[in-house]
Structures are given as structure tokens and as C-alpha cells.
Amino acid sequence: MIINQLSVFLENRAGQLSEFVNILAENNIDLQALSISETQDYGLLRIIVDDPKAVEAVAKEKGWLCTVTPVLAVLVPDEPGSLVSILDTLSKSNISIAYSYASLTDREGHACIILRVDDNEVTEKILKDAGIICE
Amino acid sequence: MANYYQKDIETMSRDKLHELQSERLVAQVKRVYESVPYYRDLMDKKGVKPSDIKGIEDLHKLPFLTKSDLRDAYPYGLLAKPLSECVRIQSTSGTTGRRVVAFYTQHDIDLWEDCCARAIVAVGGTNEDVCQVCYGYGLFTGGPGLNGGSHKVGCLTLPMSSGNTDRQLQFMEDLGATIICCTPSYAAYLAESAIEKGIIGNLKLKAGIFGAEAWTEEMRHDIEQKLGLKAYDIYGLTELSGPGVSFECEAQAGMHVCEDHFIAEIIDPVTEEVLPMGSKGELVFTALTKEAFPMIRYRTRDICVLNDEPCECGRTHIRMSKPMGRSDDMLIIRGVNVFPSQIETVLLNCGMPANYQIVLDRVNNTDTFDVEVEMPSELFSDTVAAISKKEKEILDALKSMLGISPKLKLVAPKSIVRSEGKAVRVIDKRKLF
Numbered sequence: 412m413i414i415n416q417l418s419v420f421l422e423n424r425a426g427q428l429s430e431f432v433n434i435l436a437e438n439n440i441d442l443q444a445l446s447i448s449e450t451q452d453y454g455l456l457r458i459i460v461d462d463p464k465a466v467e468a469v470a471k472e473k474g475w476l477c478t479v480t481p482v483l484a485v486l487v488p489d490e491p492g493s494l495v496s497i498l499d500t501l502s503k504s505n506i507s508i509a510y511s512y513a514s515l516t517d518r519e520g521h522a523c524i525i526l527r528v529d530d531n532e533v534t535e536k537i538l539k540d541a542g543i544i545c546e
Numbered sequence: 547m548a549n550y551y552q553k554d555i556e557t558m559s560r561d562k563l564h565e566l567q568s569e570r571l572v573a574q575v576k577r578v579y580e581s582v583p584y585y586r587d588l589m590d591k592k593g594v595k596p597s598d599i600k601g602i603e604d605l606h607k608l609p610f611l612t613k614s615d616l617r618d619a620y621p622y623g624l625l626a627k628p629l630s631e632c633v634r635i636q637s638t639s640g641t642t643g644r645r646v647v648a649f650y651t652q653h654d655i656d657l658w659e660d661c662c663a664r665a666i667v668a669v670g671g672t673n674e675d676v677c678q679v680c681y682g683y684g685l686f687t688g689g690p691g692l693n694g695g696s697h698k699v700g701c702l703t704l705p706m707s708s709g710n711t712d713r714q715l716q717f718m719e720d721l722g723a724t725i726i727c728c729t730p731s732y733a734a735y736l737a738e739s740a741i742e743k744g745i746i747g748n749l750k751l752k753a754g755i756f757g758a759e760a761w762t763e764e765m766r767h768d769i770e771q772k773l774g775l776k777a778y779d780i781y782g783l784t785e786l787s788g789p790g791v792s793f794e795c796e797a798q799a800g801m802h803v804c805e806d807h808f809i810a811e812i813i814d815p816v817t818e819e820v821l822p823m824g825s826k827g828e829l830v831f832t833a834l835t836k837e838a839f840p841m842i843r844y845r846t847r848d849i850c851v852l853n854d855e856p857c858e859c860g861r862t863h864i865r866m867s868k869p870m871g872r873s874d875d876m877l878i879i880r881g882v883n884v885f886p887s888q889i890e891t892v893l894l895n896c897g898m899p900a901n902y903q904i905v906l907d908r909v910n911n912t913d914t915f916d917v918e919v920e921m922p923s924e925l926f927s928d929t930v931a932a933i934s935k936k937e938k939e940i941l942d943a944l945k946s947m948l949g950i951s952p953k954l955k956l957v958a959p960k961s962i963v964r965s966e967g968k969a970v971r972v973i974d975k976r977k978l979f
């Protein structure tokens with residue numbers, strides 16, 4: 412499933428993350444997933460929420476630098492080896508992953524993995540064809 | 547069709563202009579020698595008498611005057627008129643610890659305002675215009691100079707002074723300002739704010755006169771595009787009167803020096819040798835008509851080039867380039883000379899905003915050199931790889947421009963403090979002595 416992710420630029424100073432998370436709390440926004448990439452001088456916060464465009468608007472209003480990007484959410488059975496088979500399939504098809512992290516899902520017995528690839532449609536089709544994605 | 551404020555003077559033949567300059571120089575040197583002991587000492591030390599100066603061809607015989615002379619003679623040592631004839635002072639901010647206090651007679655103010663009026667007419671100003679002056683008023687020369695020039699042209703003058711951006715924009719919109727005078731960094735800030743407020747389409751600006759700060763061609767294009775006007779440069783120093791010593795015409799190709807009042811020379815800053823037309827070097831000015839605070843062969847510390855080719859606008863006065871650096875602004879980082887304007891050029895070329903700050907420190911006897919740049923939203927990405935690519939592009943360009951590598955730090959938009967007067971571009975925490 413292709414979903415929208417919100418990315419936020421965090422300056423490398425104390426309190427930046429909590430400042431941002433506070434905005435979510437103030438607006439009653441549930442976090443389904445969160446990941447942070449950090450470099451020496453800044454951090455990139457990526458989150459999955461119900462309505463990323465609305466959160467983007469609120470955050471921009473408050474002066475945060477953010478952007479919405481479509482990413483691939485992959486639902487796999489919560490069992491050993493399921494991540495390996497995704498990675499194998501993608502590497503065989505020469506698809507590289509910019510980043511990946513886990514997200515919550517309410518489907519029992521399953522895990523949700525967020526993948527950032529160049530072409531979501533093509534990647535989704537490859538994974539479906541390999542029987543990896545559960546609908 | 548070019549317009550002139552003082553056509554006879556601005557389009558005077560070179561021969562006549564030289565005649566006028568010679569006549570004025572001879573009289574000024576004689577008067578200053580007789581009335582200012584400080585100048586008399588300088589000239590005596592160099593073995594020059596007023597009678598040795600018969601025309602501009604003898605200018606090179608005169609001693610230079612430097613900023614340190616101004617400091618030594620502070621406050622009254624260079625005064626050439628009794629205080630009873632002086633009506634005003636203006637002063638520099640003194641941020642470099644060298645505050646300049648300049649004195650004016652009414653006649654001095656009159657001529658200074660003439661120069662500013664020439665600048666306003668040169669950008670198309672007439673008595674139909676609404677001229678918003680958002681340079682600081684008070685001790686700073688920017689506000690008073692352009693204000694006086696605007697009056698002389700007959701523009702409806704909005705004496706806004708600096709700051710209070712909301713009010714600036716409201717007056718600009720409500721009163722239909724057509725000409726704006728301010729620092730280039732404040733113009734960029736006003737543009738940004740007008741876009742944010744959604745009123746940019748309601749503005750009627752046609753020309754901007756932007757000076758008192760180093761800026762680049764890239765910044766000019768950026769401001770022109772955003773504010774929908776033509777951006778013109780103006781130059782001046784408090785020591786010499788203020789803005790209007792030179793100004794751009796519609797050709798936007800160098801600033802015409804008001805040569806009936808100021809003789810410009812370019813010298814080698816080390817050997818003090820006068821360089822031929824077209825050479826790059828330190829700009830030296832001799833004020834020919836100033837009464838209270840004369841400046842003879844004053845070393846400006848500004849590095850630039852003069853151009854005596856005829857200009858399409860019809861003005862015969864020579865043009866000076868934008869100062870390419872100023873020894874006061876020049877930073878020496880790890881032994882390399884760096885001008886903030888070089889960094890600005892690189893950033894704008896890379897599509898970054900001109901909102902940057904240079905932070906210098908010294909750790910373990912080595913200079914640290916950080917350039918903080920605000921990340922514009924168009925360049926933001928969800929992947930580190932994409933941002934790193936941009937960072938590398940900027941770093942490579944900085945390295946090739948400067949010869950040394952700074953550390954680049956991307957910061958959030960609007961996190962670098964904007965000043966409404968001059969931008970603070972450099973924070974030097976090094977304890978150099």
C-alpha cells in the first residue's frame with residue numbers, strides 16, 4: 412500500500428524533537444510510526460500519521476521545514492524470515508532502499524514495514540507478484 | 547530616455563570637468579592647509595606646499611588621509627570651519643571601534659542632497675513618485691541623505707526609517723510607493739515578508755536604491771524578481787558625506803562618481819602607488835567641495851575598479867565597480883583572505899537563500915570556519931542522500947571560490963537572526979591579538 416509520510420527537518424540542538432512531538436500532542440495526532448536519521452549537524456524525522464497533509468500544514472504554520480513523500484507500507488506475517496524474503500526479492504530486482512523502518516498495524520499476527528524506494532508502484536507490484544505482500 | 551537632476555554637470559565634457567576639478571582642488575588644498583593644522587602637518591611632513599598643487603595632475607603629490615588619522619584627530623581635529631558655521635553631524639555605527647563623526651555646514655548638506663537627488667533621478671525618479679526611505683534616520687547617513695534627495699526631486703517622501711516591517715509594507719501598499727531606499731538585505735527581507743503576506747501583487751514599486759552593504763549580482767536579480775522592480779546600487783561613506791558619492795544609472799553597469807565633488811583614484815594598498823584606469827585596487831577619494839569636514843586623498847579601504855568608458859546614459863562621470871571587498875570586512879581564516887560577499891555569491895549560485903552566517907572560532911590554535919545556511923523548503927528532502935548531495939555541491943563551490951573549506955551547517959528557515967539595518971554576517975569568537 413502506498414501511503415504518505417511526513418518528514419521534518421530537525422536542527423541539531425536539544426529539545427527539537429520534543430518541540431515537534433508536542434505539536435502532535437496538542438493536535439491530538441496519533442503516531443503510527445517514527446524514525447530519525449541523524450547526521451552530524453541535523454536530523455530527519457519521519458512519521459506516519461493519519462492525515463500527514465494536515466499535520467504538514469500545522470507544522471509549516473509554526474515554521475517547521477517539512478515535506479510529504481509517498482512511501483510503501485508493506486504488511487508481512489509476523490514470523491522469522493519475512494523481512495529477509497522482502498530484501499532478497501528487491502535486491503534480485505535491483506531495487507535499492509533509501510531507508511526503512513517498522514510501523515504499527517492493527518492486523519493481528521502481522522508487521523508493517525515502511526520502505527522508501529524510487530518507484531513505489533513498480534516495487535509494490537514486484538512484491539505482490541512474489542507473494543510477499545498480504546492485502 | 548535618460549533624465550538628469552543636474553544635466554550640465556552630469557553630462558559635462560571630460561575636459562571641462564577636469565578644469566572644474568583642478569580649480570576646485572587648488573582652492574580646497576589652499577583653504578585646508580590654512581585652516582586645519584592637522585592637514586598642514588601632514589603636508590609639511592611630505593614637503594608639499596599648496597603652491598605645488600596647480601591642478602589635478604598634482605594630486606598624487608598630496609599625502610593620504612586614513613581612518614587612523616580620523617581617529618587621531620577625533621573629534622574636532624579635521625574641522626575646517628568654525629563650529630558656528632556647522633549645522634549637523636552624522637556618524638558611523640562604530641562597530642569596528644572606529645566611530646567617525648563627520649560635520650556639515652548647510653552648504654555641505656545641500657551638495658550632499660544634490661548627489662542623492664541625482665541618484666534618485668538616475669533610477670527614473672520624478673516629482674510623480676512616492677519614495678519610501680527605510681534606511682535608518684538619525685546618526686546614520688542613509689535616511690537623512692536619501693530623504694533630502696527625495697525632497698529635492700519632489701517625490702512624496704515617506705520617512706519610514708528602518709524596522710517595523712509590518713508598517714513598512716502597509717505604507718508601501720496603501721500609499722503606492724514606487725521607489726524604495728534601504729539596505730539590500732532589508733529589501734530581500736521585505737520581499738520575503740510581502741510574499742508571505744500575499745500582498746506582493748499589490749505593490750507598485752519600480753525602482754530600489756540599495757546601498758550601505760555588500761551585495762552581489764545574484765542578490766540583485768533575486769530582489770528584482772521578487773519585488774518586481776529594478777534594483778540600483780548607491781555608494782557613499784559618512785566621511786565623504788554619505789550615500790550619493792556614486793550611484794548607478796539605468797545601465798546598471800557601475801556607479802557614476804559625482805566627479806564635480808569627488809575625485810576618485812585607485813591605488814595599490816601596499817605600495818600606495820596610483821594605478822592606471824581599470825586596475826583593481828583601493829579606492830581613494832578627494833572631496834573638492836566639502837566645507838566643514840574636508841577629505842583629501844582619503845583611503846576608503848574599499849577594493850574596486852574604475853571605468854572611464856562612456857556610458858549609454860550620457861553621463862560623462864566615471865563609474866566605479868561595486869566594492870569587491872573591504873579590508874574591514876576581510877576575514878583572515880587559516881591565513882587565507884575571505885570576503886563574506888564571496889560566500890554570498892556561492893550560496894545564491896547554488897539556489898540557496900542569502901541568509902547565512904559565518905562563525906569563526908579558534909580551537910587548538912586552528913581556526914574553525916563554519917558557514918550556517920538556512921535550508922529553503924524547495925531543497926528539503928526526506929532522504930539524507932539528497933540533502934547531502936546539495937551540501938556537497940555547496941561545499942565544493944565554496945572551496946573553489948575561497949581556497950579553503952568551511953564546515954557547512956544547514957539550519958532551519960528563519961533561524962538566523964535578521965537585522966533590520968545591516969545584516970550580521972560574521973560572528974568571530976577568535977581571540978586574536
Ligand SMILES: [Zn+2]
Nearest residue numbers: 795797857859
Ligand atoms: Zn550611466
